[in-house]
Structure formats: C-alpha cells, structure tokens
Amino acid sequence: MIQLNINGKSFNVDVEPDTPLLWAIREQVGLTGTKYGCGIAQCGACTVHIDGAPVRSCVMTAGAAVGKRITTIEGLAVNGVLTKVQKAWLEHDVPQCGYCQSGMIMAVSALLNDKPKPTDADIDAAITNICRCGTFQQVREAIHAAAKA
Amino acid sequence: MSHAPKISRRSFIISTAAAGGGLALGLNIPFGPGVVRAADGSPEVNAWVVIRPDDTVVIRIARSEMGQGTLTGLAQMVAEELECDWAKVTTEYPTPGQSVARKRVWGDYGTVGSRGIRQSHDYVRKGGATARTMLVQAAANEWKVPAPECSAANSVITHKPSGRTTTYGKVAEAAARLEPPKDVALKDPKDWKIIGKPMKRLDTIDKLTGKQVYGADIRLPGMLNAAIKDCPVFGGKVKSFDAGKAERMPGVKKVVRVEGSAIAVIADTWWHAKTALDAVNIEWDGGANAKVSSASIAEMLKDGLGAEQAFVHNEKGDVKAAIAGAAKKLEAVYAYPFQNHVTMEPMNATARYTADRCEVWCPTQNGEGALAATAAASGLPIEKCEVYKLHLGGGFGRRGAIHDYVRQAVLIAKEMPGTPVKLLWTREEDMLHGMYHPVMQAKLTGALDASGNLTGLRIRLAGQSILATIFPQALQNGKDPLSFQGFWPSGEHAFGYSIPNLLIDHAMRNTHVPPGFWRGVNINQNAIFLECFMDELARAAGQDALEFRRKLMAQHPKHLAVLNAVADKGGWGKPAARGVHRGLAHMMAFGSYVAACAEVSVSGGSKVKIHRIVAATDPGYAVNPAQIERQIAGSFVYGLSALFEQECTVKDGRMEQENFHQYNSMRIAQMPKVESIIMPSGGFWGGVGEPTICVAAPAVLNAIFSATGRRIRSFPLKNHGFQMV
Ligand code: FES
Numbered sequence: 001m002i003q004l005n006i007n008g009k010s011f012n013v014d015v016e017p018d019t020p021l022l023w024a025i026r027e028q029v030g031l032t033g034t035k036y037g038c039g040i041a042q043c044g045a046c047t048v049h050i051d052g053a054p055v056r057s058c059v060m061t062a063g064a065a066v067g068k069r070i071t072t073i074e075g076l077a078v079n080g081v082l083t084k085v086q087k088a089w090l091e092h093d094v095p096q097c098g099y100c101q102s103g104m105i106m107a108v109s110a111l112l113n114d115k116p117k118p119t120d121a122d123i124d125a126a127i128t129n130i131c132r133c134g135t136f137q138q139v140r141e142a143i144h145a146a147a148k149a
Numbered sequence: 150m151s152h153a154p155k156i157s158r159r160s161f162i163i164s165t166a167a168a169g170g171g172l173a174l175g176l177n178i179p180f181g182p183g184v185v186r187a188a189d190g191s192p193e194v195n196a197w198v199v200i201r202p203d204d205t206v207v208i209r210i211a212r213s214e215m216g217q218g219t220l221t222g223l224a225q226m227v228a229e230e231l232e233c234d235w236a237k238v239t240t241e242y243p244t245p246g247q248s249v250a251r252k253r254v255w256g257d258y259g260t261v262g263s264r265g266i267r268q269s270h271d272y273v274r275k276g277g278a279t280a281r282t283m284l285v286q287a288a289a290n291e292w293k294v295p296a297p298e299c300s301a302a303n304s305v306i307t308h309k310p311s312g313r314t315t316t317y318g319k320v321a322e323a324a325a326r327l328e329p330p331k332d333v334a335l336k337d338p339k340d341w342k343i344i345g346k347p348m349k350r351l352d353t354i355d356k357l358t359g360k361q362v363y364g365a366d367i368r369l370p371g372m373l374n375a376a377i378k379d380c381p382v383f384g385g386k387v388k389s390f391d392a393g394k395a396e397r398m399p400g401v402k403k404v405v406r407v408e409g410s411a412i413a414v415i416a417d418t419w420w421h422a423k424t425a426l427d428a429v430n431i432e433w434d435g436g437a438n439a440k441v442s443s444a445s446i447a448e449m450l451k452d453g454l455g456a457e458q459a460f461v462h463n464e465k466g467d468v469k470a471a472i473a474g475a476a477k478k479l480e481a482v483y484a485y486p487f488q489n490h491v492t493m494e495p496m497n498a499t500a501r502y503t504a505d506r507c508e509v510w511c512p513t514q515n516g517e518g519a520l521a522a523t524a525a526a527s528g529l530p531i532e533k534c535e536v537y538k539l540h541l542g543g544g545f546g547r548r549g550a551i552h553d554y555v556r557q558a559v560l561i562a563k564e565m566p567g568t569p570v571k572l573l574w575t576r577e578e579d580m581l582h583g584m585y586h587p588v589m590q591a592k593l594t595g596a597l598d599a600s601g602n603l604t605g606l607r608i609r610l611a612g613q614s615i616l617a618t619i620f621p622q623a624l625q626n627g628k629d630p631l632s633f634q635g636f637w638p639s640g641e642h643a644f645g646y647s648i649p650n651l652l653i654d655h656a657m658r659n660t661h662v663p664p665g666f667w668r669g670v671n672i673n674q675n676a677i678f679l680e681c682f683m684d685e686l687a688r689a690a691g692q693d694a695l696e697f698r699r700k701l702m703a704q705h706p707k708h709l710a711v712l713n714a715v716a717d718k719g720g721w722g723k724p725a726a727r728g729v730h731r732g733l734a735h736m737m738a739f740g741s742y743v744a745a746c747a748e749v750s751v752s753g754g755s756k757v758k759i760h761r762i763v764a765a766t767d768p769g770y771a772v773n774p775a776q777i778e779r780q781i782a783g784s785f786v787y788g789l790s791a792l793f794e795q796e797c798t799v800k801d802g803r804m805e806q807e808n809f810h811q812y813n814s815m816r817i818a819q820m821p822k823v824e825s826i827i828m829p830s831g832g833f834w835g836g837v838g839e840p841t842i843c844v845a846a847p848a849v850l851n852a853i854f855s856a857t858g859r860r861i862r863s864f865p866l867k868n869h870g871f872q873m874v
C-alpha cells in the first residue's frame with residue numbers, strides 16, 4: 001500500500017511500488033483520462049504533472065511518485081471551470097479522436113506555466129507528443145491563443 | 150455551442166446494459182402504445198430523433214466517430230431538415246443489437262471508405278424531415294388548424310395566421326403517435342443553414358477533461374483484465390507454454406490458450422495480466438510462414454511485374470505499339486511497403502458472456518461487424534448478443550473489417566462466464582498483429598512522341614489484394630477493383646488523364662501478411678506511382694510538370710480544377726523563396742477530387758523541411774468546412790509520417806517493428822503549414838477523411854526531386870537517409 005497525492009487528494013493505493021504510475025492512476029485510482037499509447041515514453045499520451053513538471057507516467061514507478069504532487073487531466077479544471085488551455089482547445093476545436101489530447105493538454109499546460117508566451121520554436125522543442133489524427137495545426141493555433149488569453 | 154446535459158456514456162452503458170438493451174422498446178414500458186422510447190423515457194419521433202421535454206434533441210448516429218467528425222456532420226444533416234435549435238442537439242449511438250431487432254432501421258453502420266456521410270446523406274436528411282413533418286402536424290392537430298399554416302424553425306413551431314407558438318419538446322409525445330408521412334421533400338442545398346457551415350464538433354468537451362470514456366477505459370463492476378500474445382508469425386500457433394510462474398503472480402486468475410495461436414492472462418488489473426503474460430514461457434510454431442521475409446516477398450512481387458497473367462482494369466488503344474513506336478521511352482519501378490495503422494488507442498474489447506447472452510463494449514468502425522464477430526465467437530444467436538460502441542481512439546480502417554480483438558475478448562470471457570473481462574492489447578501486440586497496408590510494386594512505362602506528347606502509358610501493379618484476403622466475395626472474376634483506386638476509367642476513383650494508349654493491370658501476389666484498409670487504402674501508392682512518374686515524364690519531355698499534366702486533362706475538368714487551384718495559390722511558376730522547391734500532385738478518390746502543392750527545402754542533402762502545403766479538395770458538398778480543413782491538415786500528418794518513417798518489415802515470418810521507437814510518427818515540429826482550399830462544386834457527395842492522404846507523398850517527393858535531383862522510388866524515405874525536420 002502506498003500513498004499518492006493526486007489532484008490535491010490523498011489516495012491509499014494498493015499496488016506494488018514498481019507498477020508504472022500510469023497504471024496505478026488508471027486502474028487503482030480509477031482516473032482513466034490519462035492514456036496508454038506505447039508504454040515506453042515515446043508518445044506522451046500518459047503525460048501527467050509531477051510537482052508541476054510534465055512526466056510520462058508510463059515510465060515512472062508509482063513508488064517514485066510517493067510524496068510528490070501529481071496532477072492528471074481530471075485535475076486541471078477546478079470546480080468545472082476550464083483552464084485557459086482547455087478553453088482554447090474548445091474554441092479551436094482541437095481534438096479529433098481525442099485519445100492523445102489528455103497528454104497533449106498536460107504537456108502544453110506545463111509549457112505555458114514555464115513559458116507564458118512560447119515561440120513556435122519553444123513549442124517545437126517542448127511538445128513532442130504523437131497525435132495520429134494529426135491535430136498539430138490546431139494545437140499550435142490553440143497554444144498561441146491560450147498564451148494571449 | 151451545445152453543452153447540453155448528456156447522459157454520461159459510462160452510465161448510459163451500464164444502465165442500459167442492466168436493462169438488457171440500448172434503447173428500450175415501447176412494449177416494456179408503460180407510457181402508452183406505439184411509442185418507442187429512449188432509455189430515459191423520452192419519445193422517439195422516429196428512429197433518428199428523440200426529443201426530451203426540455204427541448205433537447207437527441208440525434209441517433211449509426212456510424213462511428215473516430216475523430217473524423219462524422220458524428221457532427223451527420224447530426225448537421227438531420228438537424229438541417231428537422232429545423233431544430235442546433236444548440237440543443239446531442240447525439241447517441243443506437244446499438245447494433247437494436248438495429249437487428251428493428252430490421253436495420255438506421256441502415257449501414259460501416260464507417261469505412263470515407264462513406265459515413267456520403268452514403269447516408271439521403272436517408273438521414275429524410276429522417277430529419279420526417280420528424281419535422283410529424284412535429285408540425287402534432288402542433289397543428291393540437292391547435293386544430295391545417296398543418297400547412299404552420300412553420301418550424303429553431304425547434305419552435307409557429308401557426309402563421311394566429312402567431313401562436315409551441316416547442317418541439319411540448320409536442321414530441323403527440324408527434325410520436327402519428328403515422329409518419331410516406332414521402333418528404335428535402336431542402337434545396339441553397340437553403341441550407343446548418344449543412345455547409347463550420348459548426349463546432351459536438352464531442353469536444355469530454356475530450357478536454359479526461360471524461361471521455363474510450364473502450365480502453367471501460368470499467369464494469371467485477372471486471373477482470375486480460376493481456377494477450379498471439380503467435381508473432383501470422384498463421385502460426387502455440388507449440389507449448391509453461392504458465393507455472395505466471396499463475397503464482399499477484400492478481401492472476403487464469404492463463405488461457407486462445408484459438409490455438411495465442412496465450413492470454415486474466416488478472417485483477419491489466420498491469421498484473423501483462424506482467425504475468427511476460428512471465429509465461431511460450432514456444433511458438435510459426436510453420437511454413439516462418440521462412441518468409443521482406444526480401445522473399447519483394448522477389449515474389451518483382452516476378453509479378455513481368456508476369457504474363459494480370460487483371461486488366463483500364464485499357465485504351467494499343468499501348469504496346471505506342472511504346473514500340475515511341476520517340477522516347479521511359480521506365481521506372483516503384484515499391485510501397487507494409488504499414489500499420491497505429492491507432493493511438495490500441496485494440497481492445499470488453500466482453501461479458503453467459504450461456505444465454507453475450508455483450509461487448511468496444512471501439513469499432515462497424516458496429517454490425519462487431520456484433521457478428523460477437524455472435525460467431527460466443528456461439529450464441531445474434532439476438533442474444535449486443536455491442537455497445539464507444540468513440541474510437543483512432544480507426545483509420547483498422548477497426549472496420551476485421552474484429553479479431555472482439556473475437557479474442559469473447560473467447561477469453563467465455564473462460565469466465567458472468568464476469569466481464571477487458572482485453573487490451575499492448576502497443577507491441579498492436580504492431581505485430583495489424584491489418585497492414587498492402588505491399589505493392591509498380592512498373593511504369595511511358596511513351597513520348599518527338600514533340601514530348603505522352604502517347605502511351607503502361608502501369609503494371611504487382612502485389613497484394615486486400616479483398617482477396619478479407620472480402621473474396623467482392624472480387625470481380627478474381628479481380629480486385631480496389632487495387633486500381635485512382636486508376637478507374639470512371640466512377641469514384643477515376644483516372645484524371647486522357648492518354649490515347651493506356652493499359653493498367655494488376656498481377657495479384659498475395660502474402661501471408663494480413664492486409665487491411667489503411668486510411669486511403671490503395672490510392673496511397675497509386676498516387677505516388679502515377680504522380681511521381683508524371684513528373685518523370687514531364688522532365689523527360691523537357692516540359693513544366695503542370696503544363697505537361699494540363700495537356701492531358703482537358704476531358705477531366707474537375708481533376709483539373711483542383712490542380713489549378715493549388716498551382717495558383719501555391720505560386721507555381723513564380724519564384725519561390727531561396728532554396729525552396731515545389732511539387733504537385735492530384736488524384737480522384739472516394740468520390741472527391743484532391744490536389745496538393747508542396748514547398749520544401751533540403752539542407753545537407755538529407756534534411757527535408759516541408760514549409761507549406763496548399764491542398765484543394767472538391768467533395769461535391771462540404772458538410773462542415775471547419776472539419777474538412779482539419780481532415781486535410783491531419784491527412785498530411787498521416788501521409789507524411791508514412792512517407793518518411795513508416796515501414797513494417799518481415800523477418801522469419803513476423804513483423805520486426807513493435808513500437809514507436811521503430812515506427813515513428815510526425816511531431817508538431819515537423820508539421821508544415823497546411824492551407825486548405827475547399828471548393829465544393831455541388832451535385833455529388835465525395836468523401837473527406839481519406840482522399841487527401843494520397844497527394845501528400847507525391848507532392849513532397851516531386852518537390853524533393855526538384856530540390857535534390859534525387860528521384861526516390863521505394864519507401865519510407867528514412868531508408869534513403871532523408872529526415873523530416
Ligand atoms: S504511454 Fe507513456 S509515452 Fe506513450
């Protein structure tokens with residue numbers, strides 16, 4: 001049994017400490033917004049924030065996340081109020097299938113916390129998530145819109 | 150935009166599963182005779198439209214939403230004729246089981262071949278028009294006035310002479326009791342208010358908050374999880390396995406052999422199942438296929454290039470004579486590899502089996518196909534089976550024709566009667582057991598006369614037929630017409646050039662690798678073969694690539710229009726920025742005309758920067774231009790990822806690539822600026838999700854040639870040292 005702090009709440013999680021954080025979040029905690037796409041840190045679908053920094057949760061163990069502040073896609077909007085990134089995503093109709101978008105939004109939210117007015121080059125360097133539907137053009141527009149909001 | 154309260158997909162599924170059906174039929178529910186009701190008791194005006202007392206309009210969508218926007222497009226069509234308030238529209242999937250019970254009242258569920266909209270526009274619009282007529286009639290009855298004195302707009306019915314009004318929600322109950330009109334007139338396209346407008350998608354909000362439940366996310370009470378490994382050699386089987394260690398691992402309930410070819414572990418969590426599966430010692434028997442390699446397949450295809458026997462699909466004049474008498478002859482051989490769809494969400498299905506009922510929750514592009522697979526695997530009659538569709542985390546053709554993952558899930562659930570079991574494939578399993586883009590080679594021979602006119606063109610295709618493997622009943626005397634997409638004499642994949650002597654044929658060479666419909670299907674390679682070779686011919690003739698094409702396109706005005714549009718906007722013939730080179734391509738596929746003009750620069754001889762793509766499409770009618778734009782932009786991500794990075798190679802009978810580190814996909818840094826030209830010319834309905842993919846590769850290849858002088862004829866480009874930057 002380990003204790004995880006997710007979206008401001010503490011959870012007692014019955015899991016072997018070497019279980020990837022992704023699966024502890026999805027299966028034990030039941031927050032399924034964080035997705036599995038590759039399991040080897042390639043696609044970014046599983047991106048969460050650990051103490052505010054973007055992390056691919058498929059390659060971090062649950063044990064290593066103990067004592068840290070974990071934020072998942074479900075923890076972004078507080079009391080149903082969307083963040084400016086989520087609002088920009090809605091306004092620009094970004095998602096297609098949507099499966100990569102939790103990870104995409106988490107990566108972008110971390111970027112904007114770090115660099116509130118990112119350049120295209122900043123975006124290119126920081127956002128390396130795979131989107132098979134190919135939403136990148138709208139993602140870029142929405143990032144700039146969120147930065148202006 | 151609609152943020153109307155929805156039943157959450159999950160509670161909908163669970164509650165309806167408990168009730169034993171997706172949509173309750175009127176018979177069981179005491180609201181009065183004859184009215185069919187939705188699960189929440191609201192009346193169906195007809196099969197397509199349910200109206201709640203609060204005026205919410207629930208539009209039924211039979212096709213599947215996998216990101217391509219069909220759900221919103223189809224809702225627009227119904228709403229247009231229904232004259233309802235778009236802000237009050239929400240949608241739901243009727244279940245395939247209900248379709249069986251109601252004699253396919255919603256028509257075809259197949260969401261493949263870019264036909265979600267183009268092959269249902271007529272009956273879904275009629276569904277909306279019929280419902281509107283009934284709602285107006287119900288209001289007229291209540292007011293005791295003639296229906297023609299009433300009109301409907303924005304979900305409000307007005308009696309014109311008296312000015313009285315009512316809303317759809319108030320008359321829906323009465324409307325649902327009326328006899329539907331036999332015939333309804335559809336609006337003239339010029340009067341459309343919702344179709345043709347850039348409406349926002351109806352399915353966005355839950356995708357931003359983590360609420361959207363995909364198949365991989367389903368959680369049912371008491372559910373167990375399964376992971377599977379199928380014999381990596383296609384057609385092989387399990388020789389032996391030792392599950393001793395796995396069975397003692399945490400959470401493991403059962404280790405089972407599935408169909409002789411696969412081993413699955415059932416456990417409390419998926420992570421436990423997957424970890425235990427890795428601990429099962431499996432010995433595979435690949436059989437004769439274990440000898441097959443990419444090289445042996447290439448050899449077989451090469452043999453087809455010179456074979457006597459081939460299926461002819463487009464022939465004119467005497468191409469042999471034209472080539473023999475040519476002032477100049479040009480020949481080239483191209484080859485296209487196997488590719489995997491790699492939907493972002495790996496294959497999965499959740500099944501619950503009992504001796505007299507089998508239910509499946511899954512992502513599928515064809516609910517009816519998933520239901521048939523459920524019935525076949527469970528051994529139960531179809532009436533005792535049900536499928537609950539979830540939005541797909543990508544489809545691209547992988548989840549349309551073959552429901553191998555559904556079959557496996559049902560077989561595994563049969564080992565645990567009464568317990569729901571979710572089967573989720575690892576990415577590795579997904580890449581080792583795709584339904585792959587078929588391999589194809591092509592030999593092209595062109596004949597030019599002394600003035601550089603193209604007098605003859607011969608295209609010999611040699612390679613795999615998808616239909617022969619998975620839909621042999623669709624072959625035409627053995628021939629696979631889909632192999633010739635973009636090369637048809639006429640129809641939805643029509644060839645865009647008039648060449649006096651022409652012969653296009655296909656020497657079918659099938660492999661043990663299962664082929665499937667991969668977004669765009671056979672236009673992907675056919676467009677490369679044709680449009681790159683046209684550039685080669687233009688160069689051999691000493692002519693401009695656009696002018697050379699135009700001379701052959703006088704009889705193909707719609708093909709020409711999209712080509713001209715990209716050439717104009719792309720600045721063809723005008724100087725480009727320093728180091729920037731352009732390439733063109735066009736094609737007709739899935740009923741739409743598409744073209745692209747690419748601008749690239751190449752540094753260090755191998756680093757390709759794609760700066761800008763101008764892409765035009767004429768789909769006849771553009772139901773939602775904003776979503777079409779997104780499909781176009783996304784098509785370049787899919788098509789260019791394939792061109793530069795993606796190939797599945799066969800070694801010892803199995804695929805070598807198992808995850809994204811060996812099968813890369815474009816990132817945002819590589820994304821060109823895509824400028825769409827949507828130019829619907831009206832009078833026909835073409836597809837949107839697939840056609841544009843095919844012009845991505847040849848337009849970029851032609852630009853790369855212009856930049857480097859290198860003509861690449863086998864793919865992906867990484868094999869030639871090229872890199873997309
Ligand atoms: S699932 Fe973690 S990066 Fe792909």
Ligand code: FES
Binds near residue numbers: 096097098130131132
């Ligand atoms: S929206 Fe489908 S993978 Fe990104």
